[in-house]
Amino acid sequence: MSLTTIAALKTGDCPIFEEVFHENYERVYFYVLKKTKAAYIAEEVTQLTFIKLWQYREKLDENIALNIQLFRIARTTMIDLLRKQQNSNYLLANAENIYKQSSNDVWEAVTAKELKGRLILSIQSMPAVRKKVFEMSRVNCMSNREIAIKLSISVKAVEFHITQALKYLKQILSVIIIFLRLT
Numbered sequence: 115m116s117l118t119t120i121a122a123l124k125t126g127d128c129p130i131f132e133e134v135f136h137e138n139y140e141r142v143y144f145y146v147l148k149k150t151k152a153a154y155i156a157e158e159v160t161q162l163t164f165i166k167l168w169q170y171r172e173k174l175d176e177n178i179a180l181n182i183q184l185f186r187i188a189r190t191t192m193i194d195l196l197r198k199q200q201n202s203n204y205l206l207a208n209a210e211n212i213y214k215q216s217s218n219d220v221w222e223a224v225t226a227k228e229l230k231g232r233l234i235l236s237i238q239s240m241p242a243v244r245k246k247v248f249e250m251s252r253v254n255c256m257s258n259r260e261i262a263i264k265l266s267i268s269v270k271a272v273e274f275h276i277t278q279a280l281k282y283l284k285q286i287l288s289v290i291i292i293f294l295r296l297t
Contacts, residue, residue: 124176131171138181142159142188144156146192149192163184163188167183233283236287237249237279243267243275247279248276
Protein backbone atom coordinates (compact mmCIF):
# COMPACT_ATOMS: atom_id res chain seq x y z
CA MET A 115 0.00 0.00 0.00
CA SER A 116 1.48 3.26 -1.00
CA LEU A 117 0.94 6.90 -0.25
CA THR A 118 -1.19 7.15 -3.38
CA THR A 119 -3.53 4.51 -1.93
CA ILE A 120 -4.05 6.58 1.23
CA ALA A 121 -4.52 9.75 -0.85
CA ALA A 122 -7.06 7.96 -3.05
CA LEU A 123 -8.94 6.67 0.02
CA LYS A 124 -9.01 10.17 1.47
CA THR A 125 -10.72 11.44 -1.67
CA GLY A 126 -13.35 8.65 -1.47
CA ASP A 127 -12.10 6.46 -4.32
CA CYS A 128 -14.40 3.39 -4.07
CA PRO A 129 -12.40 1.04 -6.34
CA ILE A 130 -9.29 1.65 -4.21
CA PHE A 131 -11.30 0.95 -1.07
CA GLU A 132 -12.56 -2.32 -2.59
CA GLU A 133 -8.98 -3.27 -3.42
CA VAL A 134 -7.84 -2.53 0.15
CA PHE A 135 -10.83 -4.49 1.45
CA HIS A 136 -10.13 -7.59 -0.67
CA GLU A 137 -6.38 -7.54 0.06
CA ASN A 138 -6.76 -7.16 3.83
CA TYR A 139 -10.05 -8.74 4.82
CA GLU A 140 -8.63 -12.21 5.62
CA ARG A 141 -5.56 -10.79 7.37
CA VAL A 142 -7.70 -8.65 9.67
CA TYR A 143 -10.15 -11.53 10.25
CA PHE A 144 -7.43 -14.02 11.21
CA TYR A 145 -5.65 -11.41 13.36
CA VAL A 146 -8.83 -10.93 15.43
CA LEU A 147 -9.66 -14.65 15.39
CA LYS A 148 -6.19 -15.43 16.78
CA LYS A 149 -6.67 -12.88 19.57
CA THR A 150 -10.27 -13.74 20.51
CA LYS A 151 -10.64 -17.38 19.40
CA ALA A 152 -14.23 -16.53 18.40
CA ALA A 153 -15.32 -16.55 14.76
CA TYR A 154 -18.39 -14.42 15.50
CA ILE A 155 -16.26 -11.69 17.10
CA ALA A 156 -13.65 -11.90 14.33
CA GLU A 157 -16.35 -11.44 11.69
CA GLU A 158 -17.98 -8.56 13.54
CA VAL A 159 -14.71 -6.74 14.25
CA THR A 160 -13.48 -7.19 10.67
CA GLN A 161 -16.65 -5.69 9.24
CA LEU A 162 -16.58 -2.81 11.72
CA THR A 163 -12.91 -2.19 10.95
CA PHE A 164 -13.59 -1.60 7.26
CA ILE A 165 -16.67 0.47 8.01
CA LYS A 166 -14.56 2.70 10.26
CA LEU A 167 -11.77 2.84 7.70
CA TRP A 168 -14.26 4.25 5.20
CA GLN A 169 -15.94 6.59 7.69
CA TYR A 170 -12.67 8.07 8.93
CA ARG A 171 -10.73 7.92 5.64
CA GLU A 172 -10.16 11.70 5.62
CA LYS A 173 -8.24 11.40 8.90
CA LEU A 174 -5.79 8.77 7.63
CA ASP A 175 -2.17 9.81 8.11
CA GLU A 176 -0.15 9.64 4.90
CA ASN A 177 3.08 9.32 6.93
CA ILE A 178 1.99 6.00 8.49
CA ALA A 179 1.59 2.80 6.48
CA LEU A 180 -2.04 1.90 5.74
CA ASN A 181 -1.58 -1.59 7.20
CA ILE A 182 -0.52 -0.11 10.54
CA GLN A 183 -3.51 2.22 10.59
CA LEU A 184 -5.86 -0.58 9.53
CA PHE A 185 -4.68 -2.91 12.29
CA ARG A 186 -4.90 -0.10 14.85
CA ILE A 187 -8.53 0.33 13.88
CA ALA A 188 -9.04 -3.44 14.12
CA ARG A 189 -7.36 -3.60 17.54
CA THR A 190 -9.35 -0.72 19.07
CA THR A 191 -12.58 -2.03 17.53
CA MET A 192 -11.90 -5.47 19.00
CA ILE A 193 -11.21 -4.01 22.45
CA ASP A 194 -14.36 -1.88 22.31
CA LEU A 195 -16.50 -4.84 21.25
CA LEU A 196 -15.06 -7.08 23.98
CA ARG A 197 -15.68 -4.38 26.60
CA LYS A 198 -19.27 -3.94 25.45
CA GLN A 199 -19.79 -7.69 25.52
CA GLN A 200 -18.29 -7.93 29.02
CA ASN A 201 -20.48 -5.05 30.24
CA SER A 202 -23.62 -6.58 28.75
CA ASN A 203 -22.81 -9.96 30.32
CA TYR A 204 -22.32 -8.23 33.66
CA LEU A 205 -25.59 -6.32 33.30
CA LEU A 206 -27.47 -9.47 32.33
CA ALA A 207 -26.09 -11.38 35.32
CA ASN A 208 -26.95 -8.54 37.69
CA ALA A 209 -30.36 -7.98 36.16
CA GLU A 210 -31.18 -11.63 36.79
CA ASN A 211 -30.04 -11.30 40.42
CA ILE A 212 -31.97 -8.05 40.86
CA TYR A 213 -35.06 -9.66 39.34
CA LYS A 214 -34.75 -12.67 41.64
CA GLN A 215 -34.19 -10.42 44.65
CA SER A 216 -37.08 -8.10 43.79
CA SER A 217 -39.45 -10.99 43.12
CA ASN A 218 -38.42 -12.51 46.46
CA ASP A 219 -38.95 -9.14 48.14
CA VAL A 220 -42.38 -8.79 46.53
CA TRP A 221 -43.35 -12.32 47.56
CA GLU A 222 -42.15 -11.68 51.11
CA ALA A 223 -44.04 -8.38 51.27
CA VAL A 224 -47.23 -9.99 49.97
CA THR A 225 -46.82 -12.88 52.39
CA ALA A 226 -46.18 -10.52 55.31
CA LYS A 227 -49.20 -8.40 54.40
CA GLU A 228 -51.37 -11.51 54.07
CA LEU A 229 -50.11 -12.83 57.40
CA LYS A 230 -50.72 -9.50 59.12
CA GLY A 231 -54.25 -9.27 57.71
CA ARG A 232 -55.13 -12.77 58.86
CA LEU A 233 -53.56 -12.12 62.26
CA ILE A 234 -55.70 -9.00 62.71
CA LEU A 235 -58.82 -10.95 61.70
CA SER A 236 -57.92 -13.70 64.16
CA ILE A 237 -57.47 -11.20 66.98
CA GLN A 238 -60.79 -9.56 66.08
CA SER A 239 -62.56 -12.93 66.36
CA MET A 240 -61.44 -13.51 69.99
CA PRO A 241 -63.89 -13.08 72.86
CA ALA A 242 -64.12 -9.41 73.91
CA VAL A 243 -62.19 -9.64 77.23
CA ARG A 244 -59.45 -11.88 75.77
CA LYS A 245 -59.06 -9.54 72.81
CA LYS A 246 -58.83 -6.49 75.11
CA VAL A 247 -56.27 -8.19 77.40
CA PHE A 248 -54.15 -9.33 74.44
CA GLU A 249 -54.15 -5.88 72.81
CA MET A 250 -53.25 -4.17 76.10
CA SER A 251 -50.41 -6.65 76.62
CA ARG A 252 -48.96 -6.96 73.12
CA VAL A 253 -49.94 -3.68 71.43
CA ASN A 254 -49.87 -1.25 74.36
CA CYS A 255 -47.02 -3.10 76.17
CA MET A 256 -48.80 -2.98 79.52
CA SER A 257 -47.78 -5.30 82.32
CA ASN A 258 -50.13 -8.00 83.60
CA ARG A 259 -50.63 -6.05 86.82
CA GLU A 260 -51.52 -2.83 84.95
CA ILE A 261 -54.04 -4.73 82.82
CA ALA A 262 -55.57 -6.36 85.91
CA ILE A 263 -56.02 -3.00 87.60
CA LYS A 264 -57.40 -1.32 84.46
CA LEU A 265 -59.94 -4.09 83.78
CA SER A 266 -60.69 -4.89 87.43
CA ILE A 267 -59.72 -8.57 87.08
CA SER A 268 -57.06 -10.68 88.77
CA VAL A 269 -53.49 -11.01 87.48
CA LYS A 270 -54.16 -14.78 87.10
CA ALA A 271 -57.15 -13.99 84.85
CA VAL A 272 -54.91 -11.72 82.73
CA GLU A 273 -52.29 -14.50 82.43
CA PHE A 274 -55.02 -17.01 81.50
CA HIS A 275 -56.42 -14.76 78.73
CA ILE A 276 -52.94 -14.06 77.29
CA THR A 277 -52.06 -17.78 77.32
CA GLN A 278 -55.34 -18.69 75.62
CA ALA A 279 -54.91 -15.92 73.04
CA LEU A 280 -51.37 -17.07 72.20
CA LYS A 281 -52.47 -20.71 71.85
CA TYR A 282 -55.30 -19.67 69.55
CA LEU A 283 -53.04 -17.48 67.40
CA LYS A 284 -50.39 -20.20 67.23
CA GLN A 285 -52.96 -22.65 65.85
CA ILE A 286 -54.35 -20.13 63.39
CA LEU A 287 -50.89 -19.01 62.20
CA SER A 288 -49.67 -22.56 61.65
CA VAL A 289 -52.67 -23.18 59.38
CA ILE A 290 -52.08 -19.86 57.57
CA ILE A 291 -48.37 -20.59 57.05
CA ILE A 292 -49.14 -24.04 55.63
CA PHE A 293 -51.70 -22.44 53.31
CA LEU A 294 -49.23 -19.76 52.15
CA ARG A 295 -46.54 -22.36 51.44
CA LEU A 296 -48.96 -24.32 49.28
CA THR A 297 -49.83 -21.26 47.17
